[in-house]
Amino acid sequence: MSGGVILSEETCILGEGPTYDAATDTLYWFDILESRMLTRKLSGGKTVLHQFQEMASAIATIDAERQLLVTETGLHMRDARTGKLSPHMSVEASNAGTRSNDARVHPCGALWFSTMGKKAEAGAGAIYWYFRGEVRLLYPAITIPNSICFSADGSVGYYADTAQNLLYRVDCDADTGLPTGEPKLFVDGRARGGGIDGSVVDLNGTLWNAVWGGARVDAYAPDGTLVRSVAVPVSQPSCPAFVGANADRMVVTSAWEHMDAAARAADPHAGKTFLLDIEVNGRHEPNVLI
Secondary structure: OOOEEEEEOOOOOEEEEEEEEOOOOEEEEEEHHHOEEEEEEOOOOOOEEEEOOOOEEEEEEOOOOEEEEEEOOEEEEEEOOOOOEEEEEEOOOOOOOEEEEEEEEOOOOOEEEEEEEOOOOOOOEEEEEEEOOEEEEEEEEEOOEEEEEEOOOOOEEEEEEOOOOEEEEEEEOOOOOOEOOOOEEEEEHHHOOOEEEEEEEOOOOOEEEEEEOOOEEEEEOOOOOEEEEEEOOOOOEEEEEEEOOOOOEEEEEEEOOOOOHHHHHHOOOOOOEEEEOOOOOOOOOOOOOO
């Protein structure tokens, strides 16, 4: 298959939030609209489905026993062995019109996570910062928050509003993950075609972005210069993640949301998860500090 191989045949309406746990060789990702999480060993085996009672979109490792799950009502502790959930911090739980979306852990252990309207209502979303039991609102009035990611040294953060198709860069405090300046435009995706969706930054400082509707992953140098485009075998790739013991491979999730029968027939692998035919200088996700 040109561009990559199918890692999981399980089809997601809205595949998102891939996160790789090197300690267990396990990839986690989500079908947000179906309120389920999927897991699979990178080395092989079947994809395992975990059904939730609400929409969830991201997960981070706390330690060998616990994980932090991001859902439409906030942050929840998850027992890594049993899957049992317990509430940790409520965020927008009283707003039935929003759900969680993109998230990523800063190198210091802080978590940036986002919300958005369930029907992508204009300005209904936001990006939050969580660190050691504290939550702060960073950026309100975002329609479709995506591309949350950080440089390896923690000095730079990124985020996008896919509805605007603009990707922003902001200086950060390496010790707390909090912004220290005003966001500046990093990439204007409107001239490229497709929408700026999920992103991740490698050890070289290169930002890898899944282009929704563009059937590709674009790579940008730290100055915003486009340095590479990698074709993927679906039209709606949604988010990349580094995987493998050395974080030198990349997976990407995808979706068939908004596709009619003809579009799905023309895009038969839409919603599946792929291992790309490239090597990268990636890095593993840090643990979140609670």
